[in-house]
Amino acid sequence: MSRPTTVDELIDSRLMARLDQLDVISRKIFTSKIQGERRSRRRGQSVEFADFRNYSPGDDLRFVDWNIYARLDRLFLKMFLEEEDLSMVIALDVSASMDAGEPNKIDYARRLAMALGYIGLVNNNRVSLFAFGGERLERLSGLRSRRRTREMGQWLLGRPIGGEAQFGDAMRAIALGGQGRGVLLVLSDFLFPDGYEQGLKYVAGRGFDLFALQILAPQETDPARHGLSGDMRLVDSETQQEIEVTASSAVLSEYRNSMEQYIAGMRDFAVRRSISHVLVETTLDLDTLLIDYLRRRGLLA
Amino acid sequence: MTWLAPLAAGIVALSTIPPLVALYFLRLRRTRRVVSSTLLWKRATEDLHANTPFQRIRFSLLLLLQLLALALVVLAIAQPQADMGERSAARIVFLIDRSGSMGTQDMEGGTTRLEEAKRRAVARIRQLHGGGLFSGPAPSVMVIAFAREAEVIAPFTTNAAQLTGAIESIVPTDETTKIADGFELARAFTTVTNPDDASATPAEPPSYEIFSDGLVADVALCALRPGERVVYRPVAGEQQANAGLGALAAARTPDHPDEVEVYARVINWGHEIRRTDLELRVDGSIRAVTPRPVEVPARSVATGSTVVAPGESQVVFPSIALPSGGLLTVRLLEGDALPADDRASVIAPPQEALTVALVGRGSFVLRSILGAMGLATLDAFSVDEWNSKIDADSGTPDQYDAIVLDGVAPNLVRRGRYLIFGPPPPIEGIVPYGSKSNAIVRGSREGHPLLEFVNLDELFVASMHAVAGGADADAIVEASEGPLVLTVQRGPLTAVYLTFDPMESNWPFQRGFVNFVANSIRWLASGGASVTDEPLTPGDVAAARVPAGAAKVTWRSADGSTEALTVGSGSEVSFGPLRTSGVHEIAWEGPANPAGARAERVAVNMNSREEGSVQAAESLDFASERVAGVVGGGERLSALWPWLLLAALAVLLLEWWVWLRRV
Incomplete structure (x- = not known):
């Protein structure tokens, strides 16, 4: 599959049509600065009654329940379920390690980010995008409505790829960035030399409904089946560190064990912190991922 | 298979193969490959390498090819030679047969056995000297050609060019085959130690390599000495009929x-x-x-x-x-x-047309013998008539091919050819000192032309003249009492002197006397030369008398070569040995011989009874042991190291190609 260069290549109309029927589900109700279409657990200014409370000076007199006052001669305020807008944050790993594999991981991640962002925009959620790689952290925030789709797509296409991922710094910046609260989708391979734990801890503790989408190429999950053999000097695409490997069956078997342990370790980490860990191999069809896989995982509905 | 330098190969093998294998233990040439992250690879390899200082060597085609190339180089350094037999001695004697049977043209391409023997000997020299850097010094080789007699063609030397040239110079002969001389000659060169040094160690016996068809007449009479090693290299084709x-x-x-x-x-x-x-x-x-x-x-x-x-x-x-x-x-x-x-x-x-003068009593026996010889003329004289005839013309004796003095002594015997019976003639150097009786033959010159078909065993002489011969008198037959038959050759004078009167012996009653008289007349007529009408055999030395004053005497051999001869005292020349069969000729300038010619021919014939059997012997049966032939050992003695190096180069090219494909 060739690298997408236009927005139409990132997301085609057929997929858009199918995605129109989806919405992002948050497991939590978050406060927001403006009212949204979403029923929040916070009581507030929505049409749906939730509770009463005693009036205190300064409260909006419009919400005083005058009928109660007439019967009980006491002022009560009517409390309504507040309908909030959902803040959808997508953090995309554009470090050098993502430009690998066949199908390519970054291409896959871009398409996935585009599709998720589109779902957010269609449902009038507030969509923010972050791209981290090397020393930089780029953002595109405050997108709302379908009209911003093309802008979002062009932004995704315009992000340069390369550098060593500074995952911890990027997550900390997102956590402190005042994005409000919402769904945070991290799209990365999570193969960071410094580990993923610290970065996830930054955002996990901020109340995000956090999804860690781990995107791996088939060459990474099973190199033996994809032509890796012989005596090699492997070069890390980010750190340029070299390691000599002889692809014997023992080494390849050990690699698979390490990969499985790594994924299992990350899954355990995520579970303990209420993070949804989703392992995505780039051979998985995007439609299947969105419409079937992520729905079952509770991200989309 | 022989290894000329196994030690050098061992050293090279020990110093190169382990390091090569160690290189594969320590480090391989690896393909560079960029991956997204080496994080997990590190974990995988760290687990494996945690407790192993060396990786377990794995099958590698490159290592295999390199080891193969190295092994070939090591083998080449060891310098293998096929069919070398035993290790060469420090000194080797090449005995090359050049006898008549070696002229058999049954080798490849119709060449003779001698040519093939020479080719193999030269090839052997190349093998002995073709070792290269690590083979050590080449053995010292002596070349002896043998047939009826042996001849040193090249003394002990390590100079391959000299040896090759010497072998090439061996010419064929038609002689018989005798090898004993060859061994004696070689031993003379190899066993002589320094006579001044009592502690000198006897030289190690050499190794003999015989290039022959094995048809050696005296091989059964030869005994090898302790320590002598003989390699028999048969040189013969399939020819059996001749x-x-x-x-x-x-x-x-x-x-x-x-x-x-x-x-x-x-x-x-x-x-x-x-x-x-x-x-x-x-x-x-x-x-x-x-x-x-x-x-x-x-x-x-x-x-x-x-x-x-x-x-x-x-x-x-x-x-x-x-x-x-x-x-x-x-x-x-x-x-x-x-x-x-x-x-x-x-x-x-x-055809004999001799003129003979009979001086003296002219006994019936002599008359009968001379009459039966078919002479052209036989003139009889009394001693006085002869004396007066000589006085009148001193050249008279030259008119006769032979003059027979029967019991008389003329006044003058200075020139001419005389057969003298009885009284001592007036020839200077023949000194009479009385008479003896009852003499029998004690010794005679076997083979002298005068004694051809003459049996002296039954000869008894009742009375004889005792004479002492001079320096130029040659006793042909001797008794204890003195010479019975003398020959004197002095300038124009040739004489055969019988010191007794035949009638005083029993000789006239024996057939040998007739032959003796006839032989003497012919011998005198031929000028006393020993050229016989009997054909010579190859290897003989011939002698001839040329007229006084003959110059530029040359010998033209049967094979066409010529050689100048030196005339000895008494106008005698000897030439030979006549190695090839055919007609040999000596020619001269100056006076002609009595036959009117200025050339003399002799015929040399190869005797098929001795050299005609061409069926090669598979072994040489010496008196002490049997030496089996090393069949084909001469041809395949080539050094293998160039081929091994070529193979190593080919393997290296293959290894390079495999390496390129991997990179």
Whole structure:
């Protein structure tokens, strides 16, 4: 599959049509600065009654329940379920390690980010995008409505790829960035030399409904089946560190064990912190991922 | 297979192969490959390498090819040589057979066995000197060519070029084969130690390599000494059949002295009956051919014996008129692989037309003998008549081919050719000192022309003159009491002196006396030269008398080569050895001989009975041991290291190609 260069290549109309029927589900109700279409657990200014409370000076007199006052001669305020807008944050790993594999991981991640962002925009959620790689952290925030789709797509296409991922710094910046609260989708391979734990801890503790989408190429999950053999000097695409490997069956078997342990370790980490860990191999069809896989995982509905 | 430098190869192998394998343990050439992250690879390899200082060596085609190339180089350094047999001695004696049978043309391309032997000997020299850097010094080699006698062609040397040149210079002969001389000659060179140094260690016996067809007459009489090692390299093709001439003779018939009869004996060494035509040539012109093919029986082995006897058949050509003599040559028309014995020659002397003077009493016995010789003239004189005739003309004796003094002593015996019986003649150097009686023969010169067909065993002399011969007197027959027959050759004088009166002995009653008189007359007539009418055999040395004053005497050999001869005292020249069969000739400038010629010819014939058997021997049966032939050992003794290096190069190229494909 060739690298997408236009927005139409990132997301085609057929997929858009199918995605129109989806919405992002948050497991939590978050406060927001403006009212949204979403029923929040916070009581507030929505049409749906939730509770009463005693009036205190300064409260909006419009919400005083005058009928109660007439019967009980006491002022009560009517409390309504507040309908909030959902803040959808997508953090995309554009470090050098993502430009690998066949199908390519970054291409896959871009398409996935585009599709998720589109779902957010269609449902009038507030969509923010972050791209981290090397020393930089780029953002595109405050997108709302379908009209911003093309802008979002062009932004995704315009992000340069390369550098060593500074995952911890990027997550900390997102956590402190005042994005409000919402769904945070991290799209990365999570193969960071410094580990993923610290970065996830930054955002996990901020109340995000956090999804860690781990995107791996088939060459990474099973190199033996994809032509890796012989005596090699492997070069890390980010750190340029070299390691000599002889692809014997023992080494390849050990690699698979390490990969499985790594994924299992990350899954355990995520579970303990209420993070949804989703392992995505780039051979998985995007439609299947969105419409079937992520729905079952509770991200989309 | 022999390794000339196994130690060097071992050192190289030990110093190169382990490091090469170690390189594969330590480090491989790896393909560079960029991956997204080495994080997990580190974990995988760290687990594996945690407790192993060396990786377990794995199958690698490159390592295999490199080891193969290295092994080939190591083998090349060891310098293997195929069929080398045992390790070469420090000194080797090449004994190369150049006898008549080695002229058999049954080798590849129709070359002779001698040519092939020389080729193999040269190849052997190359092998001994072709070792290269690590083989150490080449052995010292001596080259001896042997046939009837042995000759050192090259003394001990390590110079390959000199040895090769010496071997190439060996010329074929038609001689018989005797190897004992060769061993004696070699031992003379190898066993002599420094006589001044008592502690000198005896030299190590050399190794002998014999290039021959194994048809050696005296091999059973040779014993090898302790430590002597012999390698027999048979040089022969498949040829087994051969026919040749075993004998050739010509004789004048008594009834017609101007005619000659020729007798030939044909020898067949083949397993089957041989039929062949014979031709007779006189001075090169065909005079007769056998009317039908001569049938010669096959070879046979006597019952209870291992000795092989050839089939024989005698041929007598019809008499031909040959008053002036000539060269008679008989040839087998159906040639075979050994041409040397297919032809034989004999010189027929001119018809005898001698003039003889008989001085003295002229006994009946002598008259009868001389009369039967068919002389041209026989003049009889009394001693006084002879004396007066000489006084009148001092050149009178030269008119006669021989002068017989029967019991008389003329006044003057200074020039001429005399056969003298009885009283001591007035010849300076013959000093009488009385008389003796009852003498019997104590010794005689066997083979002297005067004694041909003369048996002296029964000779008894009742009374004889005791004389002392001078420096130029030669005693032919001697008794205890003094010489019985003397010859004197001094300038123009040649004399045969019988110191007794035949009538005082029993000799006239024996057939030998007749032959003696006839031999003496002929010998005197021929000027006293020892050239016989009997053909010589290859290897003989011939002698001839040339007229006084002859100059520029040259010997033209049967093979066409010429050689200048030096005339010795008494106008005698000797030449030879006559190595090849055929007609040899000496020629001179100046006065002609009594026959009016300025050349003399001798015929040399190879005797097929001795050298005609061409079936090569598979082994040499020395008196002490049997030495089996090393079959084919000469050809494949090439050094293998160039081929091994080529193979190593090819393997390296293959390894390079495999490496390129991987990178």
